[in-house]
Amino acid sequence: MELSHQLLQxxxxxxxxxxxxxxxxxxxxxxxNATGIINxxxxxxxxxxxxxxxxxxEALHLPLWAAVPLAVCIVTLVGLGFERLAIRPLRxxxxxxxxxxxxxxxxxxxxxxxxxxxxxxxxxxxxxxxxPIMLAGAxxxxxxxxxxxxxxxxxxxxxxxxxxxxxxxxMRACSYxxxxxxxxxxxxxxxxxLSFMISAAMGSLAGIIVAPLxxxxxxxxxxxxxxxxxxxxxxxxxxxxxTVIGGLILGVLESMGAGLISSGYxxxxxxxxxxLILFIRPQGLFGKPESERV
Amino acid sequence: MKRELIKFMLFALCVLVxxxxxxxxxxxxxxVFVGIHTLLAVALNLxxxxxxxISLGHAAFFGxxxxxxxxxxxTFSWNPWLAMVTVAVIVATMAFAIGFPILKLKxxxxxxxxxxxxxxxxxxxxxxxxxxxxPSGFPGIPNLELGTLxxxxxxxxxxxxxxxxxxxxxxxxxxxxxxxxxxxxxIHDAETAARVMGVNARLLKVQVFALSAMICAIxxxxxxxxxxxxAPPSFGFNISVxxxxxxVIGGLGSIYGSFLGALLLTMLxxxxxxxxxxxxxFYGGLLMVMTIFMPGGLxxxxxxxxxxxxxxxxxKGDAHA
Amino acid sequence: MKFRFKTLASAAALLLATxxxxxxxxxxxxxxxxxxxxxxxxxxxxxxNTAKMVVDNINKAGGIxxxxxxxxxxxxxxxxxxxxxxxxxxIKDDKVVAIIGPSxxxxxxxxxPVVEKEKIPLISCAAxxxxxxxxxxxxxxxxxxxxxxxxxxxxxxxxxxxxxxxILTVSDGFGASGREQLKALAGKHGMQxxxxxxxxxxxxxxxxxxxxxxxxxxxxxIVWGTNPGPAVIxxxxxxxxxxxxxFMSHGVSSKKFISLxxxxxxxIKLPSGKVxxxxxxxxxxxxKSALLTYVKDYQSHYKVEGDHFGGHAWxxxxxxxxxxxxxxxxxxxxxxxxxxxxxxxxxxxxxNFSANDHAGLTKDAFIMxxxxxxxxxxxx
Numbered sequence: 002m003e004l005s006h007q008l009l010q011x012x013x014x015x016x017x018x019x020x021x022x023x024x025x026x027x028x029x030x031x032x033x034n035a036t037g038i039i040n041x042x043x044x045x046x047x048x049x050x051x052x053x054x055x056x057x058x059e060a061l062h063l064p065l066w067a068a069v070p071l072a073v074c075i076v077t078l079v080g081l082g083f084e085r086l087a088i089r090p091l092r093x094x095x096x097x098x099x100x101x102x103x104x105x106x107x108x109x110x111x112x113x114x115x116x117x118x119x120x121x122x123x124x125x126x127x128x129x130x131x132x133p134i135m136l137a138g139a140x141x142x143x144x145x146x147x148x149x150x151x152x153x154x155x156x157x158x159x160x161x162x163x164x165x166x167x168x169x170x171x172m173r174a175c176s177y178x179x180x181x182x183x184x185x186x187x188x189x190x191x192x193x194x195l196s197f198m199i200s201a202a203m204g205s206l207a208g209i210i211v212a213p214l215x216x217x218x219x220x221x222x223x224x225x226x227x228x229x230x231x232x233x234x235x236x237x238x239x240x241x242x243x244t245v246i247g248g249l250i251l252g253v254l255e256s257m258g259a260g261l262i263s264s265g266y267x268x269x270x271x272x273x274x275x276x277l278i279l280f281i282r283p284q285g286l287f288g289k290p291e292s293e294r295v
Numbered sequence: 296m297k298r299e300l301i302k303f304m305l306f307a308l309c310v311l312v313x314x315x316x317x318x319x320x321x322x323x324x325x326x327v328f329v330g331i332h333t334l335l336a337v338a339l340n341l342x343x344x345x346x347x348x349i350s351l352g353h354a355a356f357f358g359x360x361x362x363x364x365x366x367x368x369x370t371f372s373w374n375p376w377l378a379m380v381t382v383a384v385i386v387a388t389m390a391f392a393i394g395f396p397i398l399k400l401k402x403x404x405x406x407x408x409x410x411x412x413x414x415x416x417x418x419x420x421x422x423x424x425x426x427x428x429x430p431s432g433f434p435g436i437p438n439l440e441l442g443t444l445x446x447x448x449x450x451x452x453x454x455x456x457x458x459x460x461x462x463x464x465x466x467x468x469x470x471x472x473x474x475x476x477x478x479x480x481x482i483h484d485a486e487t488a489a490r491v492m493g494v495n496a497r498l499l500k501v502q503v504f505a506l507s508a509m510i511c512a513i514x515x516x517x518x519x520x521x522x523x524x525x526a527p528p529s530f531g532f533n534i535s536v537x538x539x540x541x542x543v544i545g546g547l548g549s550i551y552g553s554f555l556g557a558l559l560l561t562m563l564x565x566x567x568x569x570x571x572x573x574x575x576x577f578y579g580g581l582l583m584v585m586t587i588f589m590p591g592g593l594x595x596x597x598x599x600x601x602x603x604x605x606x607x608x609x610x611k612g613d614a615h616a
Numbered sequence: 617m618k619f620r621f622k623t624l625a626s627a628a629a630l631l632l633a634t635x636x637x638x639x640x641x642x643x644x645x646x647x648x649x650x651x652x653x654x655x656x657x658x659x660x661x662x663x664x665n666t667a668k669m670v671v672d673n674i675n676k677a678g679g680i681x682x683x684x685x686x687x688x689x690x691x692x693x694x695x696x697x698x699x700x701x702x703x704x705x706x707i708k709d710d711k712v713v714a715i716i717g718p719s720x721x722x723x724x725x726x727x728x729p730v731v732e733k734e735k736i737p738l739i740s741c742a743a744x745x746x747x748x749x750x751x752x753x754x755x756x757x758x759x760x761x762x763x764x765x766x767x768x769x770x771x772x773x774x775x776x777x778x779x780x781x782x783i784l785t786v787s788d789g790f791g792a793s794g795r796e797q798l799k800a801l802a803g804k805h806g807m808q809x810x811x812x813x814x815x816x817x818x819x820x821x822x823x824x825x826x827x828x829x830x831x832x833x834x835x836x837x838i839v840w841g842t843n844p845g846p847a848v849i850x851x852x853x854x855x856x857x858x859x860x861x862x863f864m865s866h867g868v869s870s871k872k873f874i875s876l877x878x879x880x881x882x883x884i885k886l887p888s889g890k891v892x893x894x895x896x897x898x899x900x901x902x903x904k905s906a907l908l909t910y911v912k913d914y915q916s917h918y919k920v921e922g923d924h925f926g927g928h929a930w931x932x933x934x935x936x937x938x939x940x941x942x943x944x945x946x947x948x949x950x951x952x953x954x955x956x957x958x959x960x961x962x963x964x965x966x967x968n969f970s971a972n973d974h975a976g977l978t979k980d981a982f983i984m985x986x987x988x989x990x991x992x993x994x995x996x
Contacts, residue, residue: 007827010856014823039403041536090587096402097349098586101543104536105582112576120657122844124876131879133855142855214851215820216844216876220655224818227410227532234407260824265787265814267824269418272411279408280396321705328697421787422814430792431744432696432722447733449704524726526696526789564698568690575653 006138011260012253013136017145017214019252020152023245024207025229027159028200030240033233034176035196038099042083042107043204044226045114049076050205051217052114055123065128073205079110080201084194107222114219127213144213151210155203156245163240168195204229231275299468306464306551310457314450322565323449327521329561330456331514336541336553337460337467338510343539344548345471346503347483348398349406351535352413356508358420358530359386360515362427365436365525370426375439379516383509390508394501413535420527432526439520452521459517460554463510467550479503483548544585546592555593643684644945646671646936647706649717649727650741650929654694655788655817658843658872659719662926663741664689666910667716669917670933680940687933692718696726703727707734713940714950716932717741722789728755737951739935741928743866744793748974754947756954756974758931758964760889764979765866766797768887770805772863772984772995773836782811782834782860784825784849786841791817794840794865810834815845823852836860842867847876854880861885866982870923874990885995887982889924889964892992902961910963927963934962 025047032040053075057068087106091099128147133140163169174182175192183189208217208225215221232251236244251271258267317323339353363382367373373381397408420427427433439446439455446455470476481489482496490496519525537560545556563581567574589596648667651660671687679685688710690702699718706712707730714737718724721744728747731738731754740747743759773781783798785791791814802809811832813825826849829837837853837860839846846868853862862884864873869888874881890897894907910930914922936950938960943953957976960967965981984995 007831010827011824014821014827018821033403039406087583087587091590094586094590095547097343097539097543097547098590101540102583102586104540105579105586107579109576109579109583112573112579115653116573116576120653120661121872122847122876124847124878131851131854133857140856211820215848218844221818223533225820231407231411234404238403256821256824259815259822260828263422264825265422266418268816269415269422272415272418276408276411276415279400279404279411319708321701321708324701324704324708328701424792430722430788431746431796432725432789434725434728434746522697522700522726523729524696526722526726528695528722529697 003138007260008257009137010139011256013139013141013145015253015256016249017141017148017252018256019232019249020148020245021207021211021225021248022228022232022251023248024152024155024203025225026232026236026244026248027156027240028204028207029230029233030236030238030244031172031196031203032200033238034240035172035193036088036099037096038088038103039230040197040200041100041103041226042110043200043229044222044224045107045110046076046080046201046204046222047208047225047229048114048217048219048222049079049110050208051125051212051221052118052123052219053205054209054212055125055217056118058125065126069206069209072209073202076205077198077202080197081194083110083201084197088193088197089190107226111219111222118219120219122216122218124216125209125212128210142214144210148210148214151206152245155206156242159203160241162199168192172196231271235275235278299472302551303465303468306554307461310461314453318450323453325561325565327449327452327456329558330453330460331518331521332538332541332557332561333460333554334456334463334514334517335511335538336545336557337463337550338507338514339538340542340545340548340550340553341467341470341503341510342507343542344553345476345479345483346500347479348500348504349402349539350409350504350507351406351532351539352409352411352416353507353511353538354530354532354534355413355416356386356390356511357515357518357534358416358527359389360512361519361525361530362420362433362515363512364516365433365519366426368520369433369436375437375516375520379513382516383512386512387505387509391501391505394504395497398497398500398504410532410535413532417527417531420530427527430527432524434524436519436523436525438523439517446520456517456521459513464550464554471550475499540582544582544589544592546594546596549592549594552592552594555597559593643686644680644940645686645688645710645712646933647703647710647712647715647717648687648689648929649692649699649702649706649715649719649723650689651694651719651723652689652691654692656694656720659741659925660691660694662923663717663719663929665918666914666922666926667929667933669913670930673913674933674937680937680945683945685937688712692723694720694723696723699723699727700730703730703738707731707736712736713945713947714739714936716929716936720789721747721793724755724757728752731755735951736947737936737939737954739932739954741925741932744789745797745975746793751972751974754951756935756969756976758928758935758962758967760866760964760977760981761975762793762865763797763801764977765887765982766794766801767805767979768982768984769838769863770801770807771979772885773807774805778835778861779806780808780810780833780835782813782829782832782837783809784811784813784815784822784829784837784839786817786845787814788817790842790865790867791840794867798838798840815841815849817841817845819845820848821852822849823856826852826856826858830856830858834860836863838863838865840865840867843870843872844876847873847880850877850880850884866924869985870925871921872923874987881987881990883987885984885986888985888992889927889981890983891922891924891927891963893983893985893994896994902959902966903963906961906963924963931960931962931964931967935960935967 028043053072054068057063087102127144129143171187172192179189232248233244235247254271255267258270342348364378367378368375400408446452478494541556541560546552650664671685692699716739721742724740724742724747737754740757743762745761747757785795811829815822846864864886866888897904911922939950939953943949957969965977967976969976985992986995
C-alpha cells in the first residue's frame with residue numbers, strides 16, 4: 002500500500018466525518034446567532050434523529066423514504082417544544098443560566114430516550130447497499146456519498162434561506178441587533194423559535210445520515226455535539242461556509258492524526274491545534290478582528 | 296463584616312456537629328464527597344462569579360491535583376503533605392502561565408478554549424499509561440497521616456476535608472470583601488470602566504484563575520488520598536459541567552451558594568434513588584425548572600421562597616443565606 | 617483529636633442504635649453493585665437482571681438452609697466515586713454479608729480498599745487480572761481473566777502458523793487491560809506485534825487505523841473492545857477490503873454484536889464463554905447443565921437471550937449460596953468457604969478457588985467461536 006493511497010483514504014474518511022461535524026456545527030451557530038445561546042442540547046437532536054428513524058423503521062415498519070422525513074419532522078417539533086418550554090420563559094436570563102438550562106434539557110432528552118427506547122446500540126441499514134466503491138486506491142461506501150451529497154444540498158439550502166427569503170433575512174437581522182430588528186417589525190420571538198426548529202432539523206438529519214456507518218444509541222449525542230461545537234468555533238460561529246470548513250478541518254485533522262501520528266492522541270492533536278488557533282486568532286479562523294461578540 | 300463573621304461561625308458550627316447525626320452511616324461517606332465538591336465549586340465560583348470568566352475545563356485541575364499527589368506519593372514515595380503543596384504550587388504556576396493567553400479570549404471562545412484544555416489533559420491521563428496507569432486507573436495511594444493519626448475512616452476524612460473547606464471559605468469570603476474582591480466585581484460588571492479606574496484587569500483575572508486552579512488541585516489531592524484509587528473518568532468533561540451546574544444552581548457569586556449547590560447535586564442521587572431509572576430524567580427536569588424559577592440560584596431563591604410563603608412579609612429565610 | 621473522634625462516634629452510635637435495628641433476623645442480605653446506567657450499562661443490566669432472577673429462584677426453592685435471601689442492588693453508573701459510596705452504603709446501612717459486583721475493573725479497584733477494611737467478601741464481575749493478582753483476602757472474581765482470552769487467541773494463531781499480529785484496542789479500562797496482556801504474552805507464544813494502535817470508546821470511524829494496519833506486515837488483526845466500536849471496525853474492515861483474519865475479544869460475545877455488524881461479522885473469530893454455544897456443546901461438558909438452565913431461565917424471565925456478562929452475576933450469586941451453605945451466613949464464614957470451593961461448574965467456567973487463587977478459572981473457560989451465517993459455531 003503506497004503512502005499516497007493511504008493519505009487519500011485518510012482524507013476521504015476525514016471529509017465524511019467532517020461533513021457531519023459541519024452540519025452539527027451549523028446548528029450551533031444558527032441558534033447562537035439568533036439568541037446568543039450555546040445550545041448544549043444540540044447533540045441530542047442528532048441522537049434523536051438516528052433513534053427516531055430506527056424506531057419508525059423497526060417498530061412501525063415504515064420504508065426508509067418515509068421514515069427519514071418523518072423523523073426529521075418529529076425532531077423539529079421537539080426543537081420547537083424545547084424552545085417554548087425551556088428557552089422562552091427565560092428570555093432575560095444571564096447567558097450562563099441559559100447554558101445550564103440547555104444542559105438540563107440535554108440530560109432530560111437523553112434520559113427520556115433511554116427510557117423510551119433502551120440503552121443498547123442499534124444498527125440502521127445503509128440507504129443504498131454497502132458495496133465498497135474503489136477510488137484511486139481508496140475505498141468509500143455509498144453511504145459516504147449520501148453524507149457528502151446531503152451536506153452539500155443542506156448547506157446550499159441554508160445559504161439560499163439566509164440570503165433570499167424574508168424569514169432568513171429577518172433572522173440575520175436579529176443576529177446583528179435584535180432590538181433594532183424588533184423596531185423595524187421583525188418578530189424576534191418567532192425568529193428564535195425558527196432558529197431552534199432549523200437547528201433541530203439539521204441536527205437530526207446529520208444523525209440520520211451518519212447512523213448507518215456509526216450506529217446509534219441514546220448517548221451518541223454528547224461526543225458528536227462536542228465535535229460540532231468545535232467546528233462552529235473554528236468557523237467563528239458563522240452559519241455558513243466557514244463552519245463547514247471548520248468541520249472539515251476538524252474531521253481531516255482527526256483522521257490524519259490517527260493514521261499518521263497517534264490514534265490515542267488524535268483528539269488531543271485536534272484540540273491543541275484549536276487552542277493555537279484561538280491563541281493566535283481569538284476571533285476564529287475566518288473572523289475579522291473587530292467583530293468581537295461577547 | 297460582622298455579619299460575614301456570624302455567617303461563617305454558623306456554617307462552621309453546622310460542619311462541626313453534622314457527624315453527630317450521621318456518624319457510622321454511609322451518609323458520612325457522602326458528606327466527605329460533598330466537602331470535596333464544595334471546594335471545587337467555591338474555586339470555580341471565584342472565577343465565574345467574581346471575575347466573570349467561564350471555565351469548562353476545571354475538572355482537569357482537579358485531576359492534575361489527584362494524579363500529582365497519587366504519582367508523587369505512590370511511585371516516588373514522597374510525603375503526602377509535601378506532595379500536596381508541591382502539586383498545588385505547580386498547578387497554580389501552570390494555570391498562571393496558561394492564563395495569559397487563555398483569558399485574552401471572551402465568551403464562547405473562552406468556554407471553548409477551557410473545554411479544549413480540559414479534554415487535552417484528560418487525554419493525557421488516559422494515554423500516558425506508564426505514568427498514570429491509563430484507563431485502568433491508578434491504585435494504592437496511601438491515606439493521609441498527621442502524626443499517629445491516619446485518615447482512614449469516613450469520620451476522620453470528613454474532618455480532614457471539611458477543615459480544608461472551612462479554610463477555603465474563610466479565604467474566599469475575605470478575598471471577596473477585600474480590595475481585590477471589589478476589583479473583581481468591577482471587572483465583572485464593566486471591564487472597561489474598571490480598567491479606566493486603574494484596575495489591572497488582565498493580571499487580576501489571571502491571578503484568580505491560578506488561585507482557582509490551585510484550590511481545585513488541593514481538592515484533587517484530598518480526593519486521591521480519600522479514595523486511594525483514581526481513574527480518568529472522574530476528571531472528564533461531564534465533571535466540569537457538573538461543577539458549573541453546582542455554581543449556577545447554588546447562586547453565582549455566593550460562597551455559601553456554592554456549598555448549597557454542591558450539597559444538592561451530590562445528595563440528589565440519594566433522594567432520587569427510589570425512582571430507579573427515572574432519576575436521570577428527573578435530574579435533567581429539575582435543573583431546568585430550577586434555572587427557570589430560581590434564576591438567582593438557591594442562595595437567593597430559598598429566602599425568596601420563604602418570603603412568598605410568609606405572605607410577602609420579610610421572613611426568616613435570610614438566615615439561611 | 618483522638619478523644620473527640622471517640623466521643624463523637626459513641627454519641628452517634630447511641631443515636632443510631634435506635635434506628636438501625638430494623639433489619640429482620642432470618643433473611644440473608646446480599647449486596648449488588650452493577651453499572652445499570654452509564655457507558656458500561658451493557659454489562660450492568662444483564663448482571664442485575666440475572667442476579668435478581670437467581671435470588672428469586674433461590675427463594676422460591678426455600679431459600680438457603682431455610683433462610684430467605686434479600687438482594688440489595690445499587691447502580692454505580694460506571695463511576696468509581698459512586699461505586700465507593702454505594703459499597704459503603706451496602707456495608708454500613710444495609711449490613712450485607714457479601715457483595716456481588718461491580719461491573720468494571722476500575723470500579724472494582726476503587727471498591728477494594730473499602731471491602732478489605734470492612735472485611736466483607738466481594739465477588740467482582742470484572743475481568744481485569746489485577747483484581748485478584750496479587751490475592752487480597754476478601755476479593756474474588758467470576759469474570760474470566762483477560763490473560764486467558766489472550767492465550768486462547770495466541771494458541772489458535774500458533775496452530776495456524778501465524779505470528780505477526782496487529783492489535784487495535786479501545787482506550788478504556790477493558791481495552792487497556794487487554795492491550796497489556798496482549799503485549800505481555802506475545803513473547804511466550806512467539807508472536808510479534810507489528811502494529812499497536814488504539815481507538816476511543818466513542819469513535820465513529822476507524823478507517824485511519826485500519827488503513828495503517830492494511831499497509832503493514834500483519835497476518836492477523838486482534839481487536840479488543842466492547843460494542844459498538846468492534847462492530848464499526850468490522851464494517852470499516854469490510855469497506856477497506858482488509859484480507860487478514862479478524863479476531864475479537866470476549867467483550868463482544870453476544871448476539872448484539874452480530875446484529876450490529878451484520879454481514880461484516882461473517883468469519884470473525886473470538887474466544888468466548890461457553891454460554892453462547894451451550895446448545896452445541898458436547899454432552900460430557902461439565903458446565904452443560906448449568907448453561908442450559910441459565911439460558912432457559914433468562915429467556916423465560918426477560919424474553920431476551922442471556923449472555924455471558926449476566927453469567928458473571930449468576931456465578932457470583934451461586935458461589936455465595938454455596939459458600940453460605942458450607943460456612944454460614946457471616947462475612948468471615950463466606951470468605952473462608954469461598955476459598956475452599958472446588959469444581960464449581962458455573963456459567964463462566966469451572967471454578968477452583970484456593971488461598972493463592974481468587975479467580976479460579978483456567979483457559980478452558982474459553983472456547984474459540986466463529987461467526988457463520990449470523991450465528992456462532994465452534995471454530996476449527
